[in-house]
Amino acid sequence: LAKTTQPISMDSYEGQEVNITCSHNNIATNDYITWYQQFPSQGPRFIIQGYKTKVTNEVASLFIPADRKSSTLSLPRVSLSDTAVYYCLLSNNLFFGTGTRLTVIP
Amino acid sequence: DGGITQSPKYLFRKEGQNVTLSCEQNLNHDAMYWYRQDPGQGLRLIYYSQIVNDFQKGDIAEGYSVSREKKESFPLTVTSAQKNPTAFYLCASSTRTGTVNTEAFFGQGTRLTVV
Numbered sequence: 001l002a003k004t005t006q007p008i009s010m011d012s013y014e015g016q017e018v019n020i021t022c023s024h025n026n027i028a029t030n031d032y033i034t035w036y037q038q039f040p041s042q043g044p045r046f047i048i049q050g051y052k053t054k055v056t057n058e059v060a061s062l063f064i065p066a067d068r069k070s071s072t073l074s075l076p077r078v079s080l081s082d083t084a085v086y087y088c089l090l091s092n093n094l095f096f097g098t099g100t101r102l103t104v105i106p
Numbered sequence: 107d108g109g110i111t112q113s114p115k116y117l118f119r120k121e122g123q124n125v126t127l128s129c130e131q132n133l134n135h136d137a138m139y140w141y142r143q144d145p146g147q148g149l150r151l152i153y154y155s156q157i158v159n160d161f162q163k164g165d166i167a168e169g170y171s172v173s174r175e176k177k178e179s180f181p182l183t184v185t186s187a188q189k190n191p192t193a194f195y196l197c198a199s200s201t202r203t204g205t206v207n208t209e210a211f212f213g214q215g216t217r218l219t220v221v
Contacts, residue, residue: 032208034209036210041194041217042214042215043196043212043213043214043215044149044196044210044212045212046209046210046211085148087149094154094198094208095151096141096148096149096151097149098147098148099148
């Protein structure tokens with residue numbers, strides 16, 4: 001099963017836009033790309049999902065290039081409450097991996 | 107309300123004892139999963155089930171056992187063979203993987219401590 005690769009950690013100042021990139025070179029034709037957010041001592045929760053091009057909701061945007069071998073989660077104007085671990089997954093499996101630990105600095 | 111429920115929230119176990127963690131969902135999902143999370147680490151898949159009476163080992167199944175007798179329930183037993191069972195355990199459910207718009211819903215987790 002195809003797996004994903006993400007940076008282990010990122011820091012950002014409050015109010016900035018944050019972009020987290022995920023690599024998935026072996027993505028299957030029928031895979032969707034899904035991002036989750038996890039706070040300490042809680043289960044992950046769904047943020048956004050997409051197949052190609054761009055998807056936007058009230059929380060984030062997801063950019064997927066034409067070859068679909070990577071994707072970028074964009075969080076606009078982050079706040080301290082966005083400090084969490086972010087996971088990128090493919091829909092053909094639920095392999096979470098280590099995710100990206102985002103720390104928002106005041 | 108639809109959702110996924112894990113119990114208990116905190117669990118203490120003596121070394122050498124088996125313990126069973128409960129996971130129930132009323133989302134009518136076919137697939138259910140168990141993950142283990144250690145401090146500062148990501149989620150590691152223990153077992154998953156795509157349909158009743160069938161389940162598959164994940165990456166770290168040794169020392170654990172599961173059953174899937176009902177669609178709504180997927181209990182996890184941590185056996186005495188698990189050498190380092192202290193961890194945060196998360197249960198999830200979803201439509202079957204490989205289908206469009208698979209989204210996992212998680213319970214609140216069970217924190218198991220071996221004393």
